[in-house]
Amino acid sequence: xxxxxxxxxxxxxxxxxGALKVRLRGDTVEDVQLKIWEPPRFFEAFxxxxxxxxxxxxxxxxxxxxxxxxxxxxxxAMEHALGMQVRGELRTLRRLxxxxxxxxxxxxxxxxxxxxxxxxxxxxxxxxxxxxxxVKKGLALKKxxxxxxxxxxxxxxxxxxxxxxxxxxxxxxxxxTALRPELESALELGEATVRFAAGLKFPDIEEDYEFxxxxxxxxxxxxxxxxxxNRGVKIPMSQFEDVFEEVQVPYxxxxxxxxxxxxxxxxxxxxxxxxxxxKLLPRARSIAREAGxxxxxxxxxxxxxxxxVEIVQAAEESLRIIDAYRPPDEPFVEPPASFHATTxxxxxxxxxxxxxxxxRINQEGLIEEAKIVAPTSQNQKRIEDDLRHLVERSLSLDxxxxxxxxxxxxxxxxxxxxxxxxxLKLDLVRT
Amino acid sequence: xxxxxxxxxAVWKFASCxxxxxxxxxxxxxxxxxxxxxxxxxFREASSAVLDGPYELSxxxxxxxxxxDLRRVKEVRAQSRFLxxxxxxxxxxxxxxxxxxxxxxxxxxxxxxxxEYIETLSTSTAISDHVPxxxxxxxxxxxxxxxxxxxxxxxxxxxxxxxNESVCIECKRRGNVCVLVARGTPCLGPVTQxxxxxxxxxxxxxxxxxxxxxxSPNIPSMMKNLADLGMAPLPMHRVxxxxxxxxxxxxxxxxxxxxxxxxx
Numbered sequence: 206x207x208x209x210x211x212x213x214x215x216x217x218x219x220x221x222x223g224a225l226k227v228r229l230r231g232d233t234v235e236d237v238q239l240k241i242w243e244p245p246r247f248f249e250a251f252x253x254x255x256x257x258x259x260x261x262x263x264x265x266x267x268x269x270x271x272x273x274x275x276x277x278x279x280x281x282a283m284e285h286a287l288g289m290q291v292r293g294e295l296r297t298l299r300r301l302x303x304x305x306x307x308x309x310x311x312x313x314x315x316x317x318x319x320x321x322x323x324x325x326x327x328x329x330x331x332x333x334x335x336x337x338x339x340v341k342k343g344l345a346l347k348k349x350x351x352x353x354x355x356x357x358x359x360x361x362x363x364x365x366x367x368x369x370x371x372x373x374x375x376x377x378x379x380x381x382t383a384l385r386p387e388l389e390s391a392l393e394l395g396e397a398t399v400r401f402a403a404g405l406k407f408p409d410i411e412e413d414y415e416f417x418x419x420x421x422x423x424x425x426x427x428x429x430x431x432x433x434x435n436r437g438v439k440i441p442m443s444q445f446e447d448v449f450e451e452v453q454v455p456y457x458x459x460x461x462x463x464x465x466x467x468x469x470x471x472x473x474x475x476x477x478x479x480x481x482x483x484k485l486l487p488r489a490r491s492i493a494r495e496a497g498x499x500x501x502x503x504x505x506x507x508x509x510x511x512x513x514v515e516i517v518q519a520a521e522e523s524l525r526i527i528d529a530y531r532p533p534d535e536p537f538v539e540p541p542a543s544f545h546a547t548t549x550x551x552x553x554x555x556x557x558x559x560x561x562x563x564x565r566i567n568q569e570g571l572i573e574e575a576k577i578v579a580p581t582s583q584n585q586k587r588i589e590d591d592l593r594h595l596v597e598r599s600l601s602l603d604x605x606x607x608x609x610x611x612x613x614x615x616x617x618x619x620x621x622x623x624x625x626x627x628x629l630k631l632d633l634v635r636t
Numbered sequence: 637x638x639x640x641x642x643x644x645x646a647v648w649k650f651a652s653c654x655x656x657x658x659x660x661x662x663x664x665x666x667x668x669x670x671x672x673x674x675x676x677x678x679f680r681e682a683s684s685a686v687l688d689g690p691y692e693l694s695x696x697x698x699x700x701x702x703x704x705d706l707r708r709v710k711e712v713r714a715q716s717r718f719l720x721x722x723x724x725x726x727x728x729x730x731x732x733x734x735x736x737x738x739x740x741x742x743x744x745x746x747x748x749x750x751x752e753y754i755e756t757l758s759t760s761t762a763i764s765d766h767v768p769x770x771x772x773x774x775x776x777x778x779x780x781x782x783x784x785x786x787x788x789x790x791x792x793x794x795x796x797x798x799x800n801e802s803v804c805i806e807c808k809r810r811g812n813v814c815v816l817v818a819r820g821t822p823c824l825g826p827v828t829q830x831x832x833x834x835x836x837x838x839x840x841x842x843x844x845x846x847x848x849x850x851x852s853p854n855i856p857s858m859m860k861n862l863a864d865l866g867m868a869p870l871p872m873h874r875v876x877x878x879x880x881x882x883x884x885x886x887x888x889x890x891x892x893x894x895x896x897x898x899x900x
Contacts, residue, residue, distance in 0.1 A: 244651040244701045245756055250743035251734040255874060262844065263878070266731050269655020269777060317661060317682060328683030330671040340668070348664040359835040361662060362655040362777040363846070366839045373841040453748055460748070536840075612684070 207231065211596075211608050223620070225611055226456070227596055234596050237589045239615070241459040252575040257283050257566045258369055258540075264562070264577065265363045270313070270621055273306040273354065274555030276367040277428055278562040278577075283369050285443070286549025286566060287541055294533040295371040296428075301381075301526045302357045302364070303427050303553070304519040308350030308391060309361065310556035311474075311512040311519075314619045315398060316343025319509050322613045323405040339401060342394050346516065349391035353523060356380055371537030381527045388527070392520040396492045399513035403496035410598075411503040412591060415464060416476035417449075417583075419554055425484040425518055426477070428553045433480055434470065435501070442552040445561050451578060462583040469586035472558025473618060474511045475502055486525070489518035505591060505617040512619075544568065555580050557619050581620045588618050643692035643791055646678035648712050650698030650705050651732055651760060655777040656723035657681055657697050663780050670787065689715030693790050696769075699725040699732060699760045706757075706766065713767035718790045721763045722783065724776035728848055729882040731776075733760040736882060762882065771796055776846040776879040779831045800829055800851035803843050807834035815842055822865050824875065827853035827885070848880035855889045869897025 211227040228236040248267055255263060260279040265272035277299060284291060291299070316339065317329040326332040333340035351361040357376060358364025366372050417438065421430035432448075433439050440448055449470075451460040464470045478493075479501040485493065493514045502511055550563035558580035565574040595614045599607055647657050661667065661682060677687035694716035700709055713719055724730050735743055740758040763769055773786050773796075782798050789796035799805075803825035807814065815821040815837045823842030825834070829850040836843045862872050876890035 244705070245744075245747065246651055246701075246732040246760075247735055247740075247743040247747055250746040251731070251738065253746070256871065259874070259878070263731065266653050266655075266776065266879070269653040269658045272653075272655070313658075313661065321684075327685035328676070328679075330668070330676055330683070331685070333668055333671075337668075344664040344667065347662070351662060351664070359839050360777075360832070362658060365836050365841060365844075368841075372839075373836075374839040 209604070211604060211611060213608055213612060223615075225592070225615065227592065227611065229596065229600070232600055234593050237593045237596070238454075238456045239585055239589050239592070241457045241585070245458050249575045249577060252564075252572050255572050257286075257564065257570045257572060260562075260564065260572065260575075261367050261369065262363070262365075267577070267579070268621060269362050270310055271306060271555045271557065271560075272363050273302055273358070273367070274553055274560045275562075276364065277303060277553040278551050278555075278560045279564075280367065280369050281428060281551030281553060282549045282562040282564050283566075284549070285551055286547045286564060287544055289370060289538055289540060291371055291538050294375070294531060295536075295538065297526055297530075298357065298372065298375060299367075300427055301523055302354060302367070304523045304526075305350045305353030305357065305361075307519040307556050308395075308516050308523075309347050309354065310350070311516050312343050312346035312350060312398075314556075315402065315509055315512050315516075316340060316347075318619070319616055320402075320405075322616060323509070342397060342401075346391055346394045346398065349387045349394075349520070352387060353384055356384060368537055370540055371533075371535075373536060375532050375536045377532065378530060381530050385524065385527060388520055388523050392488065392517060392524065395513060395517035395520050396488070398516060399492045399496050399510060402510040402513045403498075405509065407504060407506045409504075410506075410594075412505060412594065414475065414503060414587065415467065415470040416479045416501075417464070417470045417472050417559065418476040418480045419552060419559060420480055421484070423484075425481050425486075425522075426554055432552065432559070434464075435479060436467070438464070442561075443550050445550065445552060445578075446563070446576075449578075449583070451582065457585070459582045459585060460578075461586045462578060463586060469590050470583065471587045471618075472580050472583050473508070474515055474556075474558075475505065475508050476558060477554060478502060478511045478514065485514070485518055486521040488521050489514050492517050505614065508617050508619070544570070546573075557581060557621055558583060579621070584618050584620065588615055588620065591617070642673065642675040644677035644687060644689070645674040645787070646689065646691040646694045646712075646716070647676075647681070648678075648694060648696045648698075649681070650696065650709070650726065650763070651701040652698030652723065652725045652730065654681060654697070656726075656775075657695070659722075659778050659780055659783055660695075663784060666784055670784075673791065674787075690717060691715055692717050693787065694719045695787075696721045696726050696763050697723055699729045699762060700766055701732060701757050701760045702755055703757065704755075709763060709766045718770045719763075719767070720771045720773060720786055720790065721769050722773045723778050724774065724846065724848060724879050725760075726763045727772040727774055727883075728880045729760040729762050731879050731881070733882045734877070735760055737877070760882075773798065774829055774847045775831055779833070782831050798831070802826055802850040802853075803828045803830050803832070803834050803837075803847070806830040806832075807837050810834050810838060812837045815840060816861070816865075820865055822862050822867050822875075824858070826861075827855060827858045827889075844875065844878070845886065846879045848883045849885035853885050855885055855892075859889060859893065869893045873897060
């Protein structure tokens with residue numbers, strides 16, 4: 206038997222540092238390891254002893270690509286712990302801020318990280334030499350998302366305007382309506398993005414995913430809802446740890462999540478779309494139909510189209526929110542002046558999927574325990590499964606082509622390694 | 637006609653959140669123009685094409701936290717004509733430098749069930765603790781405008797025009813009403829370096845020091861001011877010991893506040 210190994214030391218066009226090792230004996234894939242070697246930063250440890258009010262700004266520093274997700278999950282977890290209700294315009298403004306992050310993060314992934322794979326370029330700058338319009342559209346979309354975050358959050362990376370209970374300052378009607386032209390343009394660019402993405406060439410494969418996402422009665426879920434799956438999970442977010450667990454593997458700095466008793470599962474755009482497509486706004490639903498998307502998309506390469514649909518959704522929703530906006534009387538709901546030791550958990554939908562936070566705080570408001578489960582750690586095991594299937598059907602490829610194919614399969618899921626350690630080298634061993 | 641080789645730019649990552657290198661991709665209006673002036677030769681987050689060094693300019697994000705980093709940072713320096721560190725992690729160890737004041741074995745046990753799998757140093761340190769650095773660009777995250785200024789300056793062989801004045805100066809220029817004086821909101825603006833655009837005060841929030849200490853901070857006066865506004869020693873200790881905990885002026889302030897709050 207000949208042994209063959211594929212080894213990628215540093216996976217490009219993903220956020221953070223990861224590697225991949227695949228070991229083959231003859232035609233049998235013996236082992237696939239997605240290695241996250243991003244150095245650990247120990248957030249859950251140094252959050253201990255910090256004030257509950259500091260969690261949104263501190264946890265934002267886990268990820269420069271999706272800081273709003275960390276701010277939203279931490280705020281909601283603390284508010285659940287303290288029995289605080291954040292409703293009305295404040296709730297809606299949080300959704301608007303999250304729309305900005307979805308637009309920015311999805312545009313970054315589609316045009317700067319993922320599209321070069323389909324069109325045969327190493328990066329967007331070189332892609333721009335032959336397809337300048339596509340890259341310029343992507344940058345314009347990204348800018349629209351970033352501008353929304355800047356107006357509402359003060360800046361696009363690590364926004365400064367989010368606090369437990371709401372915001373430090375709420376925008377004026379004029380500040381939001383000034384964003385309208387750019388968001389109208391983003392809505393059209395989003396539709397153009399879906400058409401562009403749907404025209405790419407996709408490998409004809411489907412994976413049998415367990416999709417897991419939040420689902421809300423009235424809207425495409427972002428900050429609220431139940432945790433649901435296409436295999437019958439339906440639980441409140443507070444019961445997440447009863448059904449899902451994290452396991453440490455020796456080769457990775459990121460903990461891997463599993464559905465207890467079941468195995469790997471997938472969070473992110475494919476999961477959200479499969480479980481919530483009926484909640485899309487009219488233009489998002491219409492462009493998904495025009496692009497020929499089924500109600501459930503199991504081809505991971507087509508995630509690029511689904512991200513486009515979610516950009517349309519986020520732009521459409523932003524415009525609705527802005528048109529209906531009336532500034533609230535107070536920028537935030539005051540937290541209780543004194544409280545008992547308590548625990549709270551929350552999940553929000555980061556661009557890459559569900560982000561779970563749980564905190565235990567003492568009667569002085571200091572954090573005693575923090576648990577954070579990032580989307581990429583949840584997807585890690587499922588990405589390994591995708592890779593195993595890819596390698597099994599691609600044994601005839603030479604090592605270079607197989608390595609490229611593996612890297613592409615990983616980028617389908619927009620992994621954020623910085624988040625997961627709180628990711629990749631390919632190491633392919635053939636025997 | 638032969639064209640001159642474009643200068644090679646590399647972007648390196650150590651322990652970080654990726655936000656400072658993302659700042660470069662966030663220069664939506666300038667990115668393609670920058671790419672016309674330089675060869676983006678090594679930027680793994682953005683490209684799978686890697687060109688060999690030496691590099692005219694290396695931008696380094698993140699702090700040194702693993703034994704491998706200790707080796708790699710010297711390798712980056714050796715390949716770079718100019719090395720510029722970007723962001724609080726690279727210039728002061730970042731928020732992960734909070735481990736420097738704690739027991740890292742304990743930290744490993746808190747986060748990981750099998751701590752023996754995790755290879756890490758007991759400290760998170762700035763790049764300049766290990767190799768000579770040509771310029772340090774502050775911020776958590778850095779500012780886009782300052783990043784473009786620094787890239788332009790190094791490519792044209794001039795000093796970057798980045799002031800080390802306080803956030804107060806920037807706040808006045810922006811026309812903000814002082815949150816500290818007018819509203820009694822604790823604000824680190826007087827001791828923090830400008831560059832963010834004084835955004836926190838503009839959003840009616842006190843500055844929380846994410847750009848680190850300004851050139852000549854009056855820390856005792858700042859501490860007295862915070863105390864007069866009712867801030868107890870331990871919260872004051874935490875305020876200084878967060879995103880730039882290892883920057884000397886903030887480190888000393890945090891130590892002084894802790895001593896003040898210690899049980900006697």
